[in-house]
Amino acid sequence: MEPEVPSRRPGRMKKVLVVAAVCLLAAVGGVFAAVAPDIARGAIESEASSAVRTSPGIAAPVVAPVTFDAAPADGAKQVNPAAPVSLKVANGTIERVTLTSTGGETVEGSIDSQGTGWTAAGPLKFNTDYSYTYVVKDGAGRESSTTQSFSTVSSSHEADAAIYPLDGMKVGVGQPLQVIFSEPVVNREAVEKAISITSSAGQTGAFHWHSDTMVRYRPENFWAANSTIAMDMKLFGVDxxxxxxxxxxxxxxxxxxxxKVAVADSAAHTFTxxxxxQVVKTLPVSMGDKRFPSARGYGVLMEKKRYDHFRASSIGLKPDDPAYYGDVDVEYTIRLTLSGAYIHQALESAYPFIGNAxxxxxxxxxxxxxxxxxxxNMGTGDVVQIVNTEGDYAAHDDGFGDWNIPWSEYDN
Structure with a gap:
């Protein structure tokens, strides 16, 4: 007789299965936690550390933020137009840069081979506002755009200059080179370093400041005959x-x-x-009298006029002065000084004295x-040396009296 098999209750079976499943899950979970706790924790931290998700529940990669170093700084004023405009980035690359003036002019530039630097190719303009926009990409490929602005040096702080001789001129061996600035110069050394002067004869010279706005340059001795002089002035942006x-x-x-060097002898009344x-000509002359003796030393010829008009009042003479000559028309004038010394055809009343007094x-x-x-036969830059006169030297900047300054004093 077969033994009686106890019947199984459905409810008990479910309970056993549930318990088994829980135990199994606990066992599997325990193994997972024991084997890869860092992976689980890393996933949670990745989710927690990023506020940006590409889709629900999935965090974007965590990357270092892009940093910028832009010059000029945002909002900068009185920026030197010669100052470099540049952008440097870290933790990213530069996609594009635009630099434009408020007038719509674009300043070109280039991105370096690493894509982390941009530099403007040309100088800016004075008294101009600029907008500076750059787009960069971070390590995750995300782009961002930044716009800054700045303005350059205003017209009130813009300095110009007049240069003499002019480009292409032919002058004599005594002509100093001259630059007159529109504004006083404090940083003289910076100006001198920005001016390069070369001679085809290999002559070197020195700068001499006659005032805070005027500087001249000459060699120790006269320029070599039939040589050429080149001035390269890189003064844009110089403070x-x-x-x-x-x-x-x-x-x-x-x-x-x-x-061409002439000697005017006040005692001999000659001009050689x-x-x-090589001596080519000696001519009789009449020079300054005892009251108005001709200035001694070297003078450099300046402007020439076939016809000119002289006024006695221009040298301080009044009608009641015995030396007053009124207003007269004069021929063949070549200026020696700014104050009014000339080579010229004498007035007819002086003809009897030429060569004598x-x-x-x-x-x-x-x-x-x-x-x-x-x-x-003579012109700008040629030299006249006046000797045997009772007159003193003219002021060094009353014309081009630079050759009357000893070299040891000129070159300082």
């Missing part, structure tokens, strides 16, 4: 001091002619011209034929 910024670069090329150290107001007067010859 002159007191916030004044130079606004120009300029190249000037000058030709030097034959060496040498060309390339000094009756002028400091000028060198010639007979008509002599005045015409000098006018045709």
């Amino acid at each position: 002159l001091g007191n916030g004044q910024i130079a606004n120009f670069n300029k190249k000037v090329n000058i030709s030097i002619g034959d060496k 011209l040498s060309v390339n150290d 000094n009756v002028s107001h400091g000028c060198i007067g010639f007979a008509p034929d002599g005045a015409a010859w000098v006018f045709d």
Whole structure:
């Protein structure tokens, strides 16, 4: 007889299965937790550390933020137009940059090979507002855009200059090079370093500041005859001091002619011209009288006029002065000083004294034929040395009196 098998209750079976499942899950979970606790924890921390998700429940990669170093700084004022405009980024790359003025002009630039730097290719303009926009991409490929603005040096702090001789001029061996600035120069050394001067004859020279706005340059001795001089002035953006910024670069090329040096002898009443150290002409003259003796030393010829008009009042003479000559028309004039010393054809009343006595107001007067010859054969930059006169030296900046300054003093 078969033994009786106890019947199983459905409810008990379910309970056993549930317990088994719980135990199994606990066992599996325990093994998972024991084997890879860091993986589980890392996933949770990744989710928690990023506020950005590409889809619900999935965190975007965590990357370092892009950092910027832009120059000029946002909102900068009085920016030097020559200052470099640049952008450097870390933890990302530069996609594109635009630099434009409020007038719509674009300043070109280039991104370096690593894609982490951008530099403007050209200088900016004075007194201009600029908008500076750059787009960058971070390590996750996300783009962001930033716009800054700045403004350059205002017109009130913009300095210009006048250069002489002019580009392409041909001058004599005595012509100093001159730059007159529109604003006072404090940083003289910076200006001198920004001006390169070379001579085809290999001559070197020195700068000499006659004032805070005027500087000249000459060699120790006269320029070599028939040489050329090149001035390369890279002054754009140079800080002159007191916030004044130079606004120009300029190249000037000058030709030097034959060496023409005349000696005007007040005692002998003669004017002797040498060309390339050979005497070519001696002419009789009348020079400054005792009251108005001709200035001694070297003078450099300046402007020439076939016809000119002289006024006694321009040298301080009044009608009641015995030396007053009123207003007169004069021929063949070549200026020696800014204050009014000239080479010229003497007035007719002085003809009897030419070669015999000094009756002028400091000028060198010639007979008509002599005045015409000098006018045709001498010009800007040629030299006249006045000797045996009771007059003192003219002021060094009253014309080009630079050759009357000893070299040891000029080169300082």
